[in-house]
Amino acid sequence: MSRERPAHSGLRAHVVVPDRGVDVHLDVAPDECVALVGPNGAGKSTVVEALAGLLRIRSGSVLLGDRDLTGVRAHRRGVGLVAQRADLFPHLSVARNVGYGPRADGSGGQEARLRSDAALAAVGVAGLADRAPGTLSGGQAQRVAIARALATEPALLLLDEPTSALDVDARTEVRSALGTARTGRPTVLVTHDPLEAVTLADRIVVLEGGRVAEQGPTAVVLGRPTSAFAASFSGLTLLRGTATRGGIALDDGGALASSTGTAPPGSSALAVYHPTAAVVTRDGAGPERRVTGLEPRDGLVRVRAGDLVADVTVAVAAALGLAPGDAVRIAVPADELTVYRPDGPTPD
The missing domain is CATH 3.40.50.300 (P-loop containing nucleotide triphosphate hydrolases)
Incomplete structure (x- = not known):
């Protein structure tokens, strides 16, 4: 000035x-x-x-x-x-x-x-x-x-x-x-x-x-969001559960492995992943859930299944013949899932 x-x-x-x-x-x-x-x-x-x-x-x-x-x-x-x-x-x-x-x-x-x-x-x-x-x-x-x-x-x-x-x-x-x-x-x-x-x-x-x-x-x-809105704002799926030695046991049932866990085993924990990292199958790996919604999303199909969310291609959704109410399994690669304590501390 x-x-x-x-x-x-x-x-x-x-x-x-x-x-x-x-x-x-x-x-x-x-x-x-x-x-x-x-x-x-x-x-x-x-x-x-x-x-x-x-x-x-x-x-x-x-x-x-x-x-x-x-x-x-x-x-x-x-x-x-x-x-x-x-x-x-x-x-x-x-x-x-x-x-x-x-x-x-x-x-x-x-x-x-x-x-x-x-x-x-x-x-x-x-x-x-x-x-x-x-x-x-x-x-x-x-x-x-x-x-x-x-x-x-x-x-x-x-x-x-x-x-x-x-x-x-x-x-x-x-x-x-x-x-x-x-x-x-x-x-x-x-x-x-x-x-x-x-x-x-x-x-x-x-x-x-x-x-x-x-x-x-x-x-x-x-x-590493702790609120549902912050997770949505950053494009991540937020999960709640109990930390295990190799990942997280989900409150809604089932477990996911993580190679980036920072919460002590047995403690309350949060986990996040990007929906594009998730893999949806009928009878493969991952916790079983029922499809609660299917939405178009930036050229993909967003599969909502309780607490789990996955973004898959239209071809994958068509091949699986997905519809609300169907049972599916959703897996997340261990290196794509971050587990952490809801109250910190958070590493740099």
Whole structure:
């Protein structure tokens, strides 16, 4: 920017909204991006609205460093928000859109233009400064929206599903801009996109029913989830059971071997695998289950059989003649199954 960016402090928030069933503690370090994930209605948007000051909370607190923002109005919080849609002012040029925040904060015209130019350059769209918003593509408009947030030099950045309205190609460019924007400041990212979480987030907080169901470093939550949503989010099948010397005895019956077990034998354990690793047969190896559902899935057929899930080719599904209610056996190679304790510790 045109002036030295102030050092940013961390966020400590306790968002309590009884009528929405939300009670969430959230801490974000000064240079950390935390992804909030969870099913629809879990409370993600409520948390963002409370942090932004768009929703007044009667109990709880929002602390940013030594500042108590709990009762502060939205425009005085120093919080930048990038939502699903850019919502640029149609009657202003791109440069004036981005410079609007600095002007509203009291900066003169020259200072606002300098900060606008720096923010646009930071996200790779300096060449759009004189364009009208109506001439921009979706990806360009969203990068301008990110620049608009950056130009205010926010003490906290909120990203509320910032790429969900974009096509696949535009998402790649916008993720790069988001990576620039989140650097050096506490950032909260709401997303339904696992790649976005992997690319941007240092840590993941899983919300379910207005509460924190699970949290931890991104690699841990996605690689060794303890909640059903986190497993689904990362594309894995989550199993529960008791650790054995060579794998896991499943709560629903049967056992699977694992070459990557980290839970002591006899202890409660979780196990995960990717459904494409599973092998479905009529009378081969693996626990026996009855088919509870068949779904098309990215060119494959997802076979649901109780706690076990397998993704097989259409040819395999046809050859087996699968139908709901059929008995099948599902095996998972030992090197594809990870067994671990539900409460850690998790090895690096």
